Amino acid sequence: MAALRPLLATERLSRSFGGLKAVDNVDFCLAEGETRALIGPNGAGKTTLVSLICGRMPASTGRVLLEGRDISRLPAHKRVRQGIAYTFQITSIFANLSVLDNVALAAQRQFLDERSSSRGRVEQISLDALAQVGLAPYALQRAGSLSYGHQRLVEVAMGLALRPRLLILDEPTQGLSDGEIETFIALIRAVGEFTTVLLIEHNMDVVMALAERITVMDQGRVLAEGTRDEIRANPAVQRAYLGSVR
Amino acid sequence: MTPGTKALWVHLCLVVLLFALNFLLPEYHRGILSRVMVLSVFAMGYNLAFGYAGMLSLGHAMFFAAGLYGAGLTAYHLGWSVWPAFGAGFAAGTILAVIAGILALRTKGVAFMIVTLMFAQTFYLATLYFTTYTRGEEGLVLPQSARALSLFGISFSLTDPTVRYMLALVLLALVLFALLLLVRSSFGRALVAIRENEERMRMLGYDVFANKLSALIVSAAVCASAGAAYALLFGYAGSGFASIQYSILPLLWVLLGGAATTLGPIFGTLFMFYAVDITSSYTDAYMVVVGLALILLILYFPKGIAGAIRERWLPWLP
Ligand SMILES: Nc1ncnc2c1ncn2[C@@H]1O[C@H](COP(=O)(O)OP(=O)(O)OP(=O)(O)O)[C@@H](O)[C@H]1O
Ligand SMILES: [Mg+2]
Numbered sequence: 001m002a003a004l005r006p007l008l009a010t011e012r013l014s015r016s017f018g019g020l021k022a023v024d025n026v027d028f029c030l031a032e033g034e035t036r037a038l039i040g041p042n043g044a045g046k047t048t049l050v051s052l053i054c055g056r057m058p059a060s061t062g063r064v065l066l067e068g069r070d071i072s073r074l075p076a077h078k079r080v081r082q083g084i085a086y087t088f089q090i091t092s093i094f095a096n097l098s099v100l101d102n103v104a105l106a107a108q109r110q111f112l113d114e115r116s117s118s119r120g121r122v123e124q125i126s127l128d129a130l131a132q133v134g135l136a137p138y139a140l141q142r143a144g145s146l147s148y149g150h151q152r153l154v155e156v157a158m159g160l161a162l163r164p165r166l167l168i169l170d171e172p173t174q175g176l177s178d179g180e181i182e183t184f185i186a187l188i189r190a191v192g193e194f195t196t197v198l199l200i201e202h203n204m205d206v207v208m209a210l211a212e213r214i215t216v217m218d219q220g221r222v223l224a225e226g227t228r229d230e231i232r233a234n235p236a237v238q239r240a241y242l243g244s245v246r
Numbered sequence: 247m248t249p250g251t252k253a254l255w256v257h258l259c260l261v262v263l264l265f266a267l268n269f270l271l272p273e274y275h276r277g278i279l280s281r282v283m284v285l286s287v288f289a290m291g292y293n294l295a296f297g298y299a300g301m302l303s304l305g306h307a308m309f310f311a312a313g314l315y316g317a318g319l320t321a322y323h324l325g326w327s328v329w330p331a332f333g334a335g336f337a338a339g340t341i342l343a344v345i346a347g348i349l350a351l352r353t354k355g356v357a358f359m360i361v362t363l364m365f366a367q368t369f370y371l372a373t374l375y376f377t378t379y380t381r382g383e384e385g386l387v388l389p390q391s392a393r394a395l396s397l398f399g400i401s402f403s404l405t406d407p408t409v410r411y412m413l414a415l416v417l418l419a420l421v422l423f424a425l426l427l428l429v430r431s432s433f434g435r436a437l438v439a440i441r442e443n444e445e446r447m448r449m450l451g452y453d454v455f456a457n458k459l460s461a462l463i464v465s466a467a468v469c470a471s472a473g474a475a476y477a478l479l480f481g482y483a484g485s486g487f488a489s490i491q492y493s494i495l496p497l498l499w500v501l502l503g504g505a506a507t508t509l510g511p512i513f514g515t516l517f518m519f520y521a522v523d524i525t526s527s528y529t530d531a532y533m534v535v536v537g538l539a540l541i542l543l544i545l546y547f548p549k550g551i552a553g554a555i556r557e558r559w560l561p562w563l564p
Contacts, residue, residue: 054449056445056448056449075448075453076448076449077448077449077451077452077453077454078451080448080449080450080451081451085449086449088446088449092443092445092446093446094439094443094446096442097439101435105435105436105439105447105450106450108432108435108436109450109451109452110451158450162450162451
């Protein structure tokens with residue numbers, strides 16, 4: 001694992017809200033190709049950390065590096081174009097558009113610069129992404145009319161249609177049924193073959209099924225980082241997190 | 247027929263109908279319709295910014311008036327002929343939009359409304375301040391000589407009602423089809439999505455600011471064309487057109503006709519123009535009647551005329 005070059009790194013990254021240090025001096029490193037889980041109790045700062053990484057909010061201090069290049073000053077849309085995709089914790093899709101059009105918005109952006117006639121390709125990428133998450137039969141339905149679980153999957157499909165190098169998923173399985181979670185695990189396994197995945201997740205079964213390594217956050221800091229077994233055995237983690245769940 | 251071709255036919259039919267009306271309508275109504283067509287173009291421009299891209303501007307009078315004065319002042323004082331004067335109006339509105347847009351688009355919501363309103367008020371006050379050139383409220387009346395148009399080697403007088411009507415129709419048709427293309431392009435769809443959820447679009451890699459700024463500039467360019475055409479076709483440029491009233495009117499026209507519909511602005515402008523025209527011939531308190539009519543319409547057709555048609559009968563209407 002250590003032999004792989006880091007795709008993403010943060011250096012002393014911090015973000016405060018008033019007096020609250022939501023993210024506090026985080027040094028975080030992600031290797032190309034790995035699937036990493038980011039866990040921690042509610043309010044630990046997970047969403048804030050990935051928001052700083054993808055540029056949704058500015059950092060108070062610190063840097064974000066993508067393949068060694070400083071991207072701290074890039075606005076969010078440019079980071080997305082460099083391959084960082086973020087799927088929202090709170091489902092954020094276009095309820096009035098069809099499922100296909102939602103995903104097409106993600107797919108079409110890549111071709112706007114090329115000025116190539118690309119409707120066919122956009123549609124193909126969108127349909128592929130929908131097939132991957134199992135929503136192909138719903139392509140022409142209004143996105144707002146889908147069940148909550150399916151709306152979560154639209155969110156994931158939009159992330160996939162961006163064809164990112166780093167896919168950040170913020171609690172994607174929240175609200176999914178057990179059957180849907182099984183499908184989701186299989187999906188992320190397949191995606192993880194050729195994409196780096198950073199997965200924020202509360203469901204420990206999902207974490208254990210997917211993540212090679214796990215990072216634990218608590219009160220804005222990285223509390224521990226390691227393999228599944230190392231994290232399971234870590235007493236500090238048990239106190240701060242696992243203990244509070246069980 | 248695909249929805250796209252159906253929509254194209256509907257738009258074509260409307261233009262043909264308007265063409266035919268030139269030969270069917272009595273003189274008085276033909277005059278009104280010429281004016282309505284030019285003002286519809288103003289409304290269509292506003293609709294792109296407000297209806298499609300979701301920018302509730304209260305300053306679009308500035309863009310219309312920039313076109314009006316850009317054409318009016320150069321024609322009146324510098325003796326520019328119709329085409330260059332029109333170009334001056336077009337350029338004035340477009341340049342103002344770049345400046346106003348870069349500043350105003352740093353804000354959104356209520357702040358955006360106030361900033362655009364302030365821009366337009368500044369412009370309005372400037373037209374009064376430079377009364378020596380603009381003649382303020384009284385306005386400039388363009389001389390006959392400034393209203394001779396040469397086209398394909400033939401000379402037309404813009405004082406001729408038929409010429410006026412046809413030119414207004416040509417402008418309307420050009421803008422209508424250009425906007426129809428635009429709102430169905432990927433740019434147009436991105437604008438609607440930005441209106442619905444800006445944050446999501448940013449996280450899909452869209453440059454929200456650049457998209458909105460482009461939309462505002464195109465919107466202003468259309469409004470300025472309407473203003474320039476108005477000055478040249480009707481031979482008048484007065485500061486009343488820069489006042490707040492002319493920022494509110496396009497908003498009303500668009501709401502009435504249907505925001506984010508291509509045809510709505512035409513319906514809305516026509517409806518409102520005739521509502522004022524008819525009621526004012528019966529009573530001095532016509533604004534009360536018009537106001538009531540507006541309230542009722544918005545209550546029963548909250549999506550406007552074309553919006554209601556789309557919702558109830560023709561879901562493919564763009
Ligand atoms: N925009 C904001 N303004 C003020 N405080 C915020 C803001 N966003 C987050 N916080 C605070 O920062 C802390 C970290 O929040 P964050 O959403 O990053 O936690 P999280 O680990 O994602 O939690 P959860 O598991 O509940 O999603 C919390 O105390 C939260 O209240
Ligand atoms: Mg969170």
